[in-house]
Amino acid sequence: MRKTVIAQEAFRNISTGASRTVYLFFVISFILFSGAGWSSRTVVDLSMDAEKFRQAGGSVTIVSAPAKIDGEQCDALSKTSGISSSGAIRQIESITFSALPDRALNQYAITPGFASLLSSTSLETSVSGIWISRDLSSDTGWLAGSKVSLSDGRTSDVAGVYDFPSDGRDQSLAYAVASPYSYSDLFDECWIDSWPISPQSEQLSYLSVLASPDGIFEMEVPTIRQLNSTLGVKFDGSEKFDKVPFVAVQIFLIAISFSSATIWIWTRRLEFSSALHAGVRRADIILQLIIEFSVLMVPAGLVSAIILYFFSHYSNPDPWISSFCVGLKFIFISALAFLLSIIFTPLFLREDNLFRYFKER
Amino acid sequence: MQINLTDVSHSFSGQPQLFTHVTFSICSGEMVAIVGPSGSGKSTLLSILAGWQKPSEGEVLRSGIESISWVFQNPHGVAQRSALDHVSLPLLARGLGRSEADTEARRILEIFGLLELSHRPFSSLSGGEAQRLMLSRAVAKKPSVLLVDEPTAQLDMASAKTVNAVLSSLSGIDSIVVVATHDFHTRDACSRVIDLNDFIIDESS
Numbered sequence: 234m235r236k237t238v239i240a241q242e243a244f245r246n247i248s249t250g251a252s253r254t255v256y257l258f259f260v261i262s263f264i265l266f267s268g269a270g271w272s273s274r275t276v277v278d279l280s281m282d283a284e285k286f287r288q289a290g291g292s293v294t295i296v297s298a299p300a301k302i303d304g305e306q307c308d309a310l311s312k313t314s315g316i317s318s319s320g321a322i323r324q325i326e327s328i329t330f331s332a333l334p335d336r337a338l339n340q341y342a343i344t345p346g347f348a349s350l351l352s353s354t355s356l357e358t359s360v361s362g363i364w365i366s367r368d369l370s371s372d373t374g375w376l377a378g379s380k381v382s383l384s385d386g387r388t389s390d391v392a393g394v395y396d397f398p399s400d401g402r403d404q405s406l407a408y409a410v411a412s413p414y415s416y417s418d419l420f421d422e423c424w425i426d427s428w429p430i431s432p433q434s435e436q437l438s439y440l441s442v443l444a445s446p447d448g449i450f451e452m453e454v455p456t457i458r459q460l461n462s463t464l465g466v467k468f469d470g471s472e473k474f475d476k477v478p479f480v481a482v483q484i485f486l487i488a489i490s491f492s493s494a495t496i497w498i499w500t501r502r503l504e505f506s507s508a509l510h511a512g513v514r515r516a517d518i519i520l521q522l523i524i525e526f527s528v529l530m531v532p533a534g535l536v537s538a539i540i541l542y543f544f545s546h547y548s549n550p551d552p553w554i555s556s557f558c559v560g561l562k563f564i565f566i567s568a569l570a571f572l573l574s575i576i577f578t579p580l581f582l583r584e585d586n587l588f589r590y591f592k593e594r
Numbered sequence: 595m596q597i598n599l600t601d602v603s604h605s606f607s608g609q610p611q612l613f614t615h616v617t618f619s620i621c622s623g624e625m626v627a628i629v630g631p632s633g634s635g636k637s638t639l640l641s642i643l644a645g646w647q648k649p650s651e652g653e654v655l656r657s658g659i660e661s662i663s664w665v666f667q668n669p670h671g672v673a674q675r676s677a678l679d680h681v682s683l684p685l686l687a688r689g690l691g692r693s694e695a696d697t698e699a700r701r702i703l704e705i706f707g708l709l710e711l712s713h714r715p716f717s718s719l720s721g722g723e724a725q726r727l728m729l730s731r732a733v734a735k736k737p738s739v740l741l742v743d744e745p746t747a748q749l750d751m752a753s754a755k756t757v758n759a760v761l762s763s764l765s766g767i768d769s770i771v772v773v774a775t776h777d778f779h780t781r782d783a784c785s786r787v788i789d790l791n792d793f794i795i796d797e798s799s
């Protein structure tokens with residue numbers, strides 16, 4: 234048959250419904266969409282779990298050695314790859330605000346690095362003043378830029394508000410004030426947010442934050458702990474990713490796509506046997522089926538890709554493109570399996586199927 | 595063009611002989627009726643002529659046969675496609691363009707009295723119309739051999755009459771035409787009759 238005629242036949246089949254057009258469109262869309270949707274959401278869920286772990290402070294390791302921490306060294310750790318922020322802290326004299334006269338609040342001296350670890354945005358060096366916890370801020374209404382008076386008559390500026398939710402983490406900073414300090418004195422603890430590498434992996438290097446004016450031998454062994462261990466000791470994204478049965482699901486999708494195409498063709502086998510009998514070449518039937526499939530595949534694929542785009546965005550803490558690409562891969566795999574079946578299944582069509590069929594009825 | 599059957603016998607495994615020592619030859623331009631009671635093996639003999647079934651014994655020689663068209667007892671088409679599309683298909687398959695094929699298909703439909711139905715979908719045709727349509731599609735293929743299996747078995751008198759009229763008009767075409775039938779009107783339309791009763795013989799005789 235002429236190629237234009239094959240295309241005409243395909244379009245007539247689609248437009249008259251002889252292609253089982255509705256079945257085909259529904260099946261293609263369903264398969265494409267479920268594979269793409271599942272895979273992309275799985276990736277997003279992993280990102281969300283990772284983000285939750287991180288938000289809860291699971292990725293923060295605390296090296297504790299009272300009055301032995303070099304604040305400058307501790308801040309400098311954040312320049313190491315795999316450590317996103319780090320900073321040192323030391324408890325100092327408590328602070329009493331005139332607005333809350335009965336309550337002496339814990340006050341901590343922190344390094345600039347610690348402020349950025351708390352606020353997860355880098356500290357603007359021009360802003361000076363104290364950092365207050367979210368709980369304190371909501372009780373008093375103080376925000377960044379507020380001027381507050383202390384019970385001893387002095388005043389102070391609020392440089393920022395930090396979140397410190399009670400999500401299972403150490404609560405010492407939950408209702409407290411943190412004041413950026415110079416590096417001159419030694420600190421008690423160095424907090425290290427190591428991400429995305431697991432906090433357990435790099436502990437040895439953390440010991441570089443110890444100041445050792447009197448020689449390392451005199452020092453007590455520092456303790457190392459996790460800020461919040463309620464979500465597990467570590468979050469290994471790649472390990473979790475490896476555990477997702479992507480390959481098994483892909484094989485399943487290939488099987489489903491392949492067999493739905495086979496069913497699609499097989500339910501039309503009399504039509505094709507009859508076409509073979511009318512003299513149509515098998516290769517032309519295959520080409521016609523590929524065209525029929527593509528005419529529906531393109532809109533179904535586009536719709537799936539658009540939905541996938543939104544799926545990849547919805548509450549995804551990471552860039553959307555990575556989960557979008559995983560979903561796209563599933564769309565391609567399904568389409569490929571469909572095409573393979575379209576090429577393969579017609580090889581089993583036989584003219585004398587017609588004869589057998591008519592004898593059997 | 596010729597088909598020669600020499601001493602052809604057939605039985606399906608574990609079943610009695612259907613027919614034995616069938617010997618005849620058919621040339622192009624001939625229209626032969628195969629008659630016999632139900633179950634005597636008419637359809638089986640057609641499939642042997644087509645080469646789709648190998649006889650248990652005997653020889654089938656085909657010379658100059660390039661293509662075969664069957665018309666089945668139950669016409670089967672694509673429900674949604676038009677009558678015209680059904681007849682155009684074998685012409686398109688031969689490499690004709692759409693408009694040439696449609697012109698030729700309309701000419702054939704006219705011969706079969708179906709021109710007014712050319713745009714109707716297959717599913718809307720009556721049994722007789724569908725049977726005639728499949729006959730015209732088979733003819734459009736210009737086959738060397740046209741095998742027609744019980745074309746009137748499921749039709750009422752009036753529809754059967756139209757089909758028989760069409761079959762009679764086929765006698766001029768340059769093909770071997772073999773019609774399996776119970777219907778004596780159909781038989782009358784043929785130039786020769788092969789009665790399978792003649793080949794159902796005792797092993798002893």
Ligand SMILES: Nc1ncnc2c1ncn2[C@@H]1O[C@H](COP(=O)(O)OP(=O)(O)OP(=O)(O)O)[C@@H](O)[C@H]1O
Nearest residue numbers: 606607609612630631632633634635636637638639
């Ligand atoms: N593939 C097969 N395997 C076994 N038996 C078969 C097979 N095909 C046909 N038969 C049997 O062979 C006999 C002849 O079948 P056939 O269809 O040729 O008869 P027929 O003369 O065309 O009958 P009818 O007039 O009812 O169409 C029947 O008894 C049938 O059951």
Ligand SMILES: [Mg+2]
Nearest residue numbers: 636637743744
């Ligand atoms: Mg029969």
